[in-house]
Amino acid sequence: MRPVVRLPGLTEKTSLAIPQYSCITRYTASFFSASPTNVYPMAPKRKRADMTEATFASPAMLDDYPSVKAYRLLEPGPVVLVSTLDTSQDEPKPNLMTIGFHMVIQHEDPPLFGVVIGPWDHSYAALKKTKECVIAVPTVDLMEKVVDIGNCSGEDVDKFEKFGLTPLKANRVGAPLVRECMANFECKVEDTKLVGKYNVWLLKVVRGWIDSEKRNQKTFHHKGDGTFVLDGETIDLQERMTKWKEYQD
């Protein structure tokens, strides 16, 4: 059974059940509704009147997932979505892209993740401006949507709307979480030294979320040529990992 999505400002009695997650079709985001940690350092100052007031729905149906354990979902190399928020227009506009060029860089202090996003990607400008994004881990039920998201541009379409995906309000960044994904990691850009030459962004994971109902679903991996390999059998070799016991809790 799908959990009930509660829109902000609605009491429990009047909360909306959204079984397909896709009936929140219009949304706008205001970064004035953000908490102090959620301000874009590079965003131009705007008057409140310029901004629409509606916001992304709350992620109340997701569970916290420690950002220091993000590597457990990212190291195996699944295809991921990157969510950004384009704040260059009066109405902030969320976008999505699909990537397979990414890696874990550091487990903790802080947890670091690397991604390749280039100027040919529509999300590049928003990432460059806001220095924030969300890395979302989809499972195989979303595979065709995820591929299609990677084959159109946010310049032409509203991808959340087109693909029936639900943006949820993140806690530490302006970019929305993707409700339908198994996990979401809120990220802030940590280092841009390799962006100019190689389009490599270093991201610090600042908050994690998981949909516990999807926790054990299969992720999928791009074989680089438009074919994808699904997760198969899981093998436990923890007893052999004698040097790395601290990463088994």
Place this chain on the structure above:
Amino acid sequence: MRPVVRLPGLTEKTSLAIPQYSCITRYTASFFSASPTNVYPMAPKRKRADMTEATFASPAMLDDYPSVKAYRLLEPGPVVLVSTLDTSQDEPKPNLMTIGFHMVIQHEDPPLFGVVIGPWDHSYAALKKTKECVIAVPTVDLMEKVVDIGNCSGEDVDKFEKFGLTPLKANRVGAPLVRECMANFECKVEDTKLVGKYNVWLLKVVRGWIDSEKRNQKTFHHKGDGTFVLDGETIDLQERMTKWKEYQD
């Protein structure tokens, strides 16, 4: 049936059949036997008399694999081995390590790959000195060995010998290929800007090799906690990859 391994200098008539690949137990490498492209730019000058003359066996049983297609094996995020050659002593010593923190950065011009290797890894010093390594992609038949390779140090053991793996002579780098792996990619360090702070090395893939008999075997992915997920079903979504047709040949 296993292919016959021919040691250099032996004619076809006297070539050795090495069904388990593990009977070449002693090997030494001389970088004076290397081709001009195979000289370590940072290696100290030595007299030829200091060096042992034997070399790694030829990779004649492997097929060429275009380095510009390395992303097809690396993007899915398999656990890989990194082979290096420690040239700090009179007798060059090959070593192996296991990593899951890696990504494809660029398809071509040149093909680029990123890895995390830190000073806590014994291979770090050899990589720093020689600026070369081999990235080898193991399949599930090697899974336990690969995990054990990641849980001991080249400071204490000769990993090729301990794990019955066969070093083969690479073409463009001094570090040996790993005969038992499905694919081997010879790499030269392209950029070290992020090494000091994040231990991120950018590697240029300069030559690829494949064992065609292993081409379709499963690779495996680390879930970060000592459990591993094997490749499962492959799904062809090439028709949906409308933006990236050039990567489907």
